[in-house]
Amino acid sequence: MLRRFLIGLALAFLGLMVLLPVLAIFTRAFADGAAAYIAAIIEPETLAAIRLTVVAAVIVVPLNIVFGTAAAWLVARYRFWGRRALLILIELPFAMSPIVVGLCFLLIYGAYGPVGAALEPYGIQLMFNLTGIVLVSLFITCPFVMREILPVLMVTGEDEEKAALTLGANGWQIFRHVVLPNISWGLAYGTMLTMARAMGEFGAVSVVSGAIRGRTMTLPLQIELLYNDYNATGAFAAATVLTALALVTLIIRGLLNRFGPAREVHP
Amino acid sequence: MTLEVQDIHKSIGETEILKGVSLTVEAGEFVALLGPSGSGKTTLLNIVAGLAHADQGRLMLDGEDITRLPSGQRHFGMVFQNYALFRHMTVAENVGFGLKVMPAASRPSRAEIATRVADLLDMVELPHLADRFPAQLSGGQRQRVAMARALAIRPRLLLMDEPFSALDTQVRHSLRGEVRALQRKAGVAAIMVTHDRGEAWALADRIAVMDHGRIVQFDRPEALSENPASEAVRTLVEGIA
Numbered sequence: 006m007l008r009r010f011l012i013g014l015a016l017a018f019l020g021l022m023v024l025l026p027v028l029a030i031f032t033r034a035f036a037d038g039a040a041a042y043i044a045a046i047i048e049p050e051t052l053a054a055i056r057l058t059v060v061a062a063v064i065v066v067p068l069n070i071v072f073g074t075a076a077a078w079l080v081a082r083y084r085f086w087g088r089r090a091l092l093i094l095i096e097l098p099f100a101m102s103p104i105v106v107g108l109c110f111l112l113i114y115g116a117y118g119p120v121g122a123a124l125e126p127y128g129i130q131l132m133f134n135l136t137g138i139v140l141v142s143l144f145i146t147c148p149f150v151m152r153e154i155l156p157v158l159m160v161t162g163e164d165e166e167k168a169a170l171t172l173g174a175n176g177w178q179i180f181r182h183v184v185l186p187n188i189s190w191g192l193a194y195g196t197m198l199t200m201a202r203a204m205g206e207f208g209a210v211s212v213v214s215g216a217i218r219g220r221t222m223t224l225p226l227q228i229e230l231l232y233n234d235y236n237a238t239g240a241f242a243a244a245t246v247l248t249a250l251a252l253v254t255l256i257i258r259g260l261l262n263r264f265g266p267a268r269e270v271h272p
Numbered sequence: 273m274t275l276e277v278q279d280i281h282k283s284i285g286e287t288e289i290l291k292g293v294s295l296t297v298e299a300g301e302f303v304a305l306l307g308p309s310g311s312g313k314t315t316l317l318n319i320v321a322g323l324a325h326a327d328q329g330r331l332m333l334d335g336e337d338i339t340r341l342p343s344g345q346r347h348f349g350m351v352f353q354n355y356a357l358f359r360h361m362t363v364a365e366n367v368g369f370g371l372k373v374m375p376a377a378s379r380p381s382r383a384e385i386a387t388r389v390a391d392l393l394d395m396v397e398l399p400h401l402a403d404r405f406p407a408q409l410s411g412g413q414r415q416r417v418a419m420a421r422a423l424a425i426r427p428r429l430l431l432m433d434e435p436f437s438a439l440d441t442q443v444r445h446s447l448r449g450e451v452r453a454l455q456r457k458a459g460v461a462a463i464m465v466t467h468d469r470g471e472a473w474a475l476a477d478r479i480a481v482m483d484h485g486r487i488v489q490f491d492r493p494e495a496l497s498e499n500p501a502s503e504a505v506r507t508l509v510e511g512i513a
Contacts, residue, residue, distance in 0.1 A: 164356035167323055172370035172425060173344040182369070186360040 034241035045242035050219045054227035062203040065142045073150025081158035107212025133215030141209040146199045153195030162187045197258040280329035291485040304472035307482030349422030351432040357406040364402040370425035392420040412443040430462040
């Protein structure tokens with residue numbers, strides 16, 4: 006009885022809160038017919054937004070995979086001064102409102118900020134372009150990979166790493182053959198979250214992008230713009246692309262899990 | 273291969289774990305480090321393995337100073353308390369790991385590694401389990417895989433940290449003889465950390481009794497039974513049983 010009730014509750018919630026809204030996006034996007042949908046997608050501004058979003062994610066995700074993995078290994082295996090501070094600092098992006106993050110970056114790296122002003126004479130501009138979008142996305146998404154890997158590293162593998170060390174493996178070999186297979190699941194999951202957030206981030210990006218049509222509009226910004234222009238088909242068509250990108254991320258995670266280095270067999 | 277441990281001191285924070293430990297392990301000899309928990313025996317083993325570093329003192333292997341030599345370059349085979357097998361690798365991959373990660377110049381070929389792994393699995397009587405994963409093995413089988421993995425690199429010294437503590441009593445006794453036989457066959461000197469008096473007496477040529485960061489007596493088992501150096505050693509040795 007309880008089991009049925011719980012299943013019913015879970016399904017109803019998922020249906021109402023997840024499935025229905027996602028279906029609504031696709032329904033509304035195709036409401037004016039497939040031709041209107043395709044026209045909305047290949048609209049140059051929307052295509053530019055798709056390209057910018059993907060390019061930014063392609064830069065941000067690998068950087069945060071490397072940073073997150075290195076930071077997690079450091080925190081899990083070494084005791085050093087400032088370790089606790091690092092653990093708290095790395096969570097800061099979770100706690101801060103994205104719009105505040107955008108403003109912080111503007112304050113420091115904008116043309117009137119200390120760093121931005123110092124770089125300006127050399128013709129380097131950090132805000133209102135791809136660089137700015139990448140910088141805030143890096144900040145916003147930096148905890149995901151580390152948060153997923155750290156718990157795994159804390160409970161497993163230290164002795165395995167020591168064993169590999171006594172057997173003559175160097176740092177890279179230990180990472181490649183011992184650490185990576187142990188954390189692959191967490192790494193894949195963290196990567197997925199990073200990718201989804203990097204592509205979907207609105208608040209922080211909206212502050213530093215400058216919102217130049219066809220140039221610095223990411224997909225979420227473009228969707229809001231179209232919606233505010235009363236172009237519902239355009240907005241929802243663009244939204245289907247963002248949703249599809251999220252689905253691709255899910256599929257990649259599934260593939261990683263299926264064919265990745267983790268071959269642990271449970272009896 | 274003769275290992276000389278000379279006056280090793282080690283502190284962790286304010287606590288002095290080792291207070292000047294010296295001992296010599298002769299070629300082919302089986303030495304047990306016996307003591308209650310907190311006596312510093314595991315710390316001493318880790319220092320010999322290169323997994324920890326002494327604050328003071330030297331380690332000499334056949335006259336070569338290895339105190340500062342990185343763990344991987346010492347070529348000591350280590351068997352960990354929980355065996356620390358690579359859980360995502362098969363038994364064969366576990367045993368071959370130390371050969372696979374050798375620098376390209378000195379690394380045996382794939383075929384040579386496969387032959388050596390097969391030989392070692394024969395030696396520990398597990399040839400039929402080559403493709404299993406550690407999670408699919410019994411405790412005793414895991415221990416033998418850990419032995420094979422440590423011996424695969426043709427170690428200059430075999431180090432064992434409580435190698436029987438993860439096993440149930442029955443298996444524990446039957447594996448003692450096997451471990452000693454393997455060590456003789458490999459012709460390698462061994463240091464085993466244990467808190468089990470029976471284990472030390474059954475396996476070791478010489479036993480170093482440790483207490484509070486010092487070796488209180490280092491002698492053959494018979495000598496320890498007949499002539500304990502002090503009343504403290506007598507109660508310690510009897511108390512540990």
